[in-house]
Amino acid sequence: MNTSDFNYDLPEELIAQTPIEPRDHSRLMVLDKQTGAVRHKHFYDIVDHLNEGDLLILNDSRVLPARIYGKKPGGTADIEFLLLENRGNDVWEVLVRPGKKVRIGAQVVFGEGLLTAQVLDIIEGGNRLVKFRYDGFFYNLLDQIGQMPLPPYITEKLQDKERYQTVYSKEIGSAAAPTAGLHFTDELLERIRAKGIRTGFVTLHVGLGTFRPVKVEDVTKHQMHSEHYFMPKETADMINETKEKGGRVICVGTTSCRTVEAVWQKEGCVKESAGSTDIFIYPGYRFGVLDALITNFHLPESTLIMLISALAGRDHVLKAYEEAVREKYRFFSFGDAMFIE
Incomplete structure (x- = not known):
């Protein structure tokens, strides 16, 4: 498996430079991981794709103005x-x-x-x-x-520091935002909870390694950066209860995904846990916890596009990305979202 297998053509003008207002009015591509079929929605429609008994896992890390x-x-x-x-x-x-x-x-x-x-x-x-x-x-x-450490592909100055924070950010320590969560508003979260969907929080402090390119052609030779995580007992209990009752564990962002899967690998189950993880998820990986994922559109040849390819299949992901380019979706940190169900 080669790094170049995860390349795609992206016109520079589709790289989002500023956040959408309001937060939940970004576009949402819904991707069926089994068939590769896609539907085009807005992020506030995410409620329609969540079921009573599902559990959303959110990363509550807060970005340092570093x-x-x-x-x-x-x-x-x-x-x-x-x-x-x-x-x-x-x-x-x-x-x-x-x-x-x-x-x-x-x-x-x-x-x-x-x-x-x-x-x-x-x-x-x-x-x-x-x-x-x-x-x-x-x-x-x-x-x-301090100023927000925006990714190198964002050249516009950020007018409001809070727009590079999720509305539920709490634990200070990230060098970059867990950007899939930027689409949520307090009101949208209330609508989600009112439908009988629970929310659980984990903490993974995002390092700048998330922006480092993969420099080896053989994917298996890449060494991931290490990041600190914490899985609270309350969230671990909710994950186990959701699984037992047949609900879905839906991670908001690749950081939440890496946290729950790191705990699963380290402990052999989901329980309160803390430490550092350099877990690298790419096609062939078997997920132990995650059932579905809310995420943004990621850089070509990045570890993040490899992760979502492990969930939905490389061919499905690349075809979905080609359609996103045709439909002029906005890409990367301040861009639009994808729900892989």
């Missing part, structure tokens, strides 16, 4: 930090641009002194370990001075 710009003391050139991982005790792994100017021991000042950082080490891949110093609450400072 891109910050500072200067060396007395310097004039901007230095960009992208916060990747909290290592504890105010030490973070960060991506630095331009990296050549920021050596071990260097100090960088942000927000006119609200936040300072000292470089402790340069680690594999060129990222830095830095220690921050500040007064007050770190995440409040980030809200003041």
Whole structure:
């Protein structure tokens, strides 16, 4: 199985640069994973495709405004930090641009002194370990001075930071949004629950590795990035009850999917669990928990299009994507949605 097997042609103008308003007015392609048949709807129609007794699994991770710009003391050139991982005790792994100017021991000042950082080490891949110093609450400072780390294919400036957060985001820690959830509104979730569909939350903090291209031609040789997850007992219990009663477990986004399947693989069942996962799902994978998936349209040759191909079949997925291009669907993070049922 080759990476090039998951390629498709996408006109650049179909890459969504701004979010749709209201959130649930994006388009929705419904894909039958057995037959490959597609139907064209709007996202607010998702209620019609969910049944009483189904369970929606949502990733409640919240995106850090993790891109910050500072200067060396007395310097004039901007230095960009992208916060990747909290290592504890105010030490973070960060991506630095331009990296050549920021050596071990260097100090960088942000927000006119609200936040300072000292470089402790340069680690594999060129990222830095830095220690921050500040007064007050770190995440409040980030809200003041930070920008959302939008994917590289989005060039428009985001006017409202909350539009790159889901309405149910709670647990701070992601470097990118779990974008399938961006389509939900509080009102739509109320309609879903009123129909007898339960919602359960998991946490998977999305890393920037989600945007890294697959650089090997043999899919099986690709090494996935690792991300932290948490499966609460309440959600685990709901999953088990849903399965026992014949309902469907429907994951909202590939991050929720990777969480439930990682727990299944690690524990041999679904129960309260926490840790890191580098689970890689591609065709041939047998799902242990997930029955259906709400997702966005993904980049060519990405691990995400491989994941949905494992669920619906590569041929069905690529034909659906060809139709989405013909119908001028909007692609990627701020784009339209697909329900694979």
